[in-house]
Amino acid sequence: KVSADVVGVVGTQAGAGHVPAGRLSAHDEEDAALEAAMRLLREQLVDMENVANSIIRPILTSATKYLEKLVLKLHKEDFQNPDLNRTSSYISDIENRLQAIKHKVLYLFDATTTPYEYSCRQMAARVVSFFIRQASLHQPMSEEGKMKLSTDIAQIQFAVGTVYNVEKLGALFKELKAFRSLLFMDTGGVPHCMEVRNAIVHPLNVLHHLFSRAATPSLLPLPHVHSGKSLEDYSEELDLLADMALEGTAQQYDCYYDTWQSISALVDAYEHAHEADAGQQAQLVEAIRGVGMAFWPPLDVTH
Structure with missing residues (x-):
C-alpha cells in the first residue's frame, strides 16, 4: 500500500532543488526526473482512489x-x-x-x-x-x-x-x-427546551415523538398512518424533502411546510375530539403547535 501523503512529501522534496533548464547538473536532472515520476504517480493514485470508491461504495x-x-x-x-x-x-x-x-x-x-x-x-x-x-x-x-x-x-x-x-x-x-x-422531558416544556429551539433534534422528529404521547393514539394517528402509507414510503418522502433542504440557511425547513400542514390538521381533529379535556391532552396539543409554529409560522396572505 502506498500512502498518497508520503508520495506528496517525497515529490515536494524531490523538486526542491529544481533550477532552470540548461543549467542542470546530473544530480538536478535526477531530481527533475524523480519529480516527474512522482507527479505521474500522484495522478495514478487519484485514479486508484476513484476505483476504490467504485468498489466500496456499492457494497x-x-x-x-x-x-x-x-x-x-x-x-x-x-x-x-x-x-x-x-x-x-x-x-x-x-x-x-x-x-x-x-x-x-x-x-x-x-x-x-x-x-x-x-x-x-x-x-x-x-x-x-x-x-x-x-x-x-x-x-x-x-x-x-x-x-x-x-x-x-x-x-x-x-x-x-x-x-x-x-x-x-x-x-x-x-x-x-x-x-x-x-x-x-415534560410535554409542556418541549417547545421551549434548547434541544428544540436550537433544532438540535430535527423538528419533524420532535413532532413525531409528541404524537406518541397521545392518550388515544387512534385519535392522533401519525401522518403516514392517516394517509395509509407504509413507513418505508413515508421515509422515502422525507428523504426527498431532506434533499431539497437548504442546510444552514433560514429556509432550511421550508420544504417541510406541507408536512407540517398535514400534522396541524391532525392536531386540530384531535383537539376537537378532546375538547372537554383541559389537562394533559390540551398540553400536548399546545406543545405540538408550539413546535410547529416556531419553524413554520402562518403564511402572510396579505402580501
Whole structure:
C-alpha cells in the first residue's frame, strides 16, 4: 500500500532543488526526473482512489439498505409493556450485521484511505439518522417504553461505533443524545427546551415523538398512518424533502411546510375530539403547535 501523503512529501522534496533548464547538473536532472515520476504517480493514485470508491461504495450502500430494514423492526418491539431485562431483538440483529460487515467486508480495505473513511461515515450517518426517525415514529410508548428506547439508543451508538466513531458524526451525534433526553422531558416544556429551539433534534422528529404521547393514539394517528402509507414510503418522502433542504440557511425547513400542514390538521381533529379535556391532552396539543409554529409560522396572505 502506498500512502498518497508520503508520495506528496517525497515529490515536494524531490523538486526542491529544481533550477532552470540548461543549467542542470546530473544530480538536478535526477531530481527533475524523480519529480516527474512522482507527479505521474500522484495522478495514478487519484485514479486508484476513484476505483476504490467504485468498489466500496456499492457494497456499503447495499449493506446500509439492509441495516435500514433491520432498524424498521423497531416497530415490532413492545414499547407499551416492555421487558426491560431483554435486549431488543432488532438491536441484536443490527449489532450482528455490523460485525459481519466489519469482519467480512471492511477488513479487505485500507482503513486509512479517504474512500474507506467517507463510505463508513455515510453508512454510520444513515443508520443513526434513520434510527432517530423510526424511534420518533413509534406509537404508542409508555414511560417504561421510553426507558427501553433509551437503552436502545445507547446500544445503537455502541453498535455503529464498531465501524465508525459516532461522536465524529457531529450534529447527528448531538441529535441522538438530545433525542434521548427529549424522551423524558415534560410535554409542556418541549417547545421551549434548547434541544428544540436550537433544532438540535430535527423538528419533524420532535413532532413525531409528541404524537406518541397521545392518550388515544387512534385519535392522533401519525401522518403516514392517516394517509395509509407504509413507513418505508413515508421515509422515502422525507428523504426527498431532506434533499431539497437548504442546510444552514433560514429556509432550511421550508420544504417541510406541507408536512407540517398535514400534522396541524391532525392536531386540530384531535383537539376537537378532546375538547372537554383541559389537562394533559390540551398540553400536548399546545406543545405540538408550539413546535410547529416556531419553524413554520402562518403564511402572510396579505402580501
